[in-house]
Amino acid sequence: MTVTPPPAPAPFAAHDYADRMRRATADASEAGLDGLLVTPGPDLVWLTGYQPTAITERMTLLVLTQDRDPTLLVPTLERPDVERAVGAPSLLVEDWADGEDPFVRASELIRADATMGIADSAWAMHLLGLQDAVPGSSYRSLTQCLPMLRAVKDASELARLAAAGAAADATYEQILGVRFAGRRETDVAADLARLLREHGHEQVDFTVVGSGPNGANPHHEAGERTIEVGDAVVLDFGGLMYGYGSDTSRTVCVGEPSALVREVHDVVRLAQQAGVDAVRPGVACQEVDRAARTVITDAGYGERFIHRTGHGIGTTTHEPPYMIEGEEQPLVPGMCFSVEPGVYLAGQFGVRIEDIVTVTETGAKRLNNTDRELRVVD
Template identity: 60%
Template sequence: MTPFAAHVYADRRRRAAALADEAGLDGVVVTPGPDLTYFLGYSSSTTSERLTLLFIPASPAGAEPDGIAQALAVVPRLEEHDLLRGAVGPVQAVAWSDGDDEHAAAAGLLRPRGRYAISDAAWALHVLGLQRALPGTGWLPVTRALPMLRAVKSPEEVERLAAAGAGADAVFDEIVQRRFAGRRERDVADDLAALLRDQGHEQVDFTLVCAGANGADPHHDAGDTVIREGDMVVLDFGGLADGYGSDTTRTVHVGEPEPDEREVHDVVRAAQAAGIAAVRPGATCQDVDRAARRVITDAGFGEHFIHRTGHGIGLTTHEPPYLVEGEATPLRAGMCFSVEPGVYLPGRFGVRIEDIVVAFDAASPQGARRLNTSPRGLRLVE
């Protein structure tokens, strides 16, 4: 991805330090994956057994301890040059060599018996190693301890999400021009992947094509099922463009639909519109879920809406906040998330409609702005 300016990463670390301080933590330990990219502008392998981490010490808002303006990182010596060259802004690196106790090296940055948030994707090998090096230290997953760490997006991040969404919209506009009947689901999925790359996606995360009864499985993998005349087909696809995610779902029909198929599609479309309309000042994540779910329940399909209404998106296609009953987190300006209700009728078909929205930005200060604009009506394909 194209890096942001150095001050952006330093500001993110300052915010993390302040959030950790407010939560009564001693700091945040960041391991390879989206968190490391977010705070350092540097990507390291998530499959390597060697320990790499960034340490952000807790501090009150406005403070400037070491590890914020100058990042504090632990890195294998053979990757130290890559870190110093790839990170955006100054880094103080603690390098360890093969044969060293890397967890002891990392423990030198931490406070004995402290409490730390650590990246969700941290290897158990390293969490347990740090516990061994610092007995009595407490560890919490970042998304539980600091769930809003990456949830509120800057205008620059929203711009990238909007560009990724526009690319996904262009993919939909192209795919519906192609033939569906007589082709396998996986053939259409391959087309979607190629089109996403044509639209600037450096990473394709999923291309779900769910024909007929397969549409009743929300996460059906595209397979050898041949798409036939009369099938409802759920298309759910997305990935990363310039480091930020796209994720959109549209449901199409091969040929003319039956009245009940059109009815279900209309219900889901109304539910999605209700969910997006529920994004307003004072609303919570669960309010969006409730608004969408109410429409589907009132139409008699409540038992067939079997997942949450949405999820956050950013450097990954699924991250906090989650739009689900019980999540009372207030919506905040800059939160970006999907709104994707669905109805799934076992043995028959499924319908889902999904857009990414941003809450309360300059273009929609009292509501949600859709970052997907492709048509939501039931599109007929050949």
């Protein structure tokens, strides 16, 4: 299969960030909040296009409320960087100098009795400082109060996710031609990282290579184990391309697979298909998990499926929504998440198959399209 990545999407413009800040402010109001406080991290990048070159103890704080223009409070030495950010025209930028109390400055932007959503990335020292400086104020984490803030992607975001997925697919196609037997897991992981970069990733976040018994650990990091003939090998890799994530998993076998490896792989493949088939607008996230898990449970491996079926993806590789029992959030067109069931036999091997999908008006569209059959490698 030859994979041709889509062309580079157009850069985000100032109006894109202005629209996001308006939507976020409106969503906060609907959630019963008086506003949002956003510190350096993925939410700040998504809302403003600004990412500090270094995240330090100096407070940077975006304040979004209905009664004032979006305001970004930054250390004086960082103001020039902020003013070069794409979203800067939509921001009122205020700065505080070393020696000033940033919490006093922030208190001028927050009503005394306000209930504010605050980014999960906020430092505890900053949250405690705000509580002292604004008596009567209260705070709720954004994951708790606005978990779907970044969940529904627009066309430009979907184009970036599609490009990242195609690059991950191209990486997988090429890794199949790499020798596995007799090499260390770290050697194959280095090949994956190199290929991801060659296909356009600016950042590689993870390259899981779990061979033989190491594959039974879902988050095994590539180690010094030498891959052997007969090993099932879990490959799980991804990172950021154009600022948006890729994440895909396939399980291959070095040489002829055993009957048990074939059996488990078939079960996981059918479970993954069932999870994808369950995706459609209005369906609760937990139904995707249930669909995949039922297949594995019916095959007798239910206790060996030890993680949720999926996670959202966007500017980070793990974010809401989550495909897990108890998550009743309905699926909405534009949501993007993984469908990645697995079976893990301790001391023997593991199998995981993962694609990123996006919710459409009628169902699911895969952003990973490589072969999901068990592939044999050298």
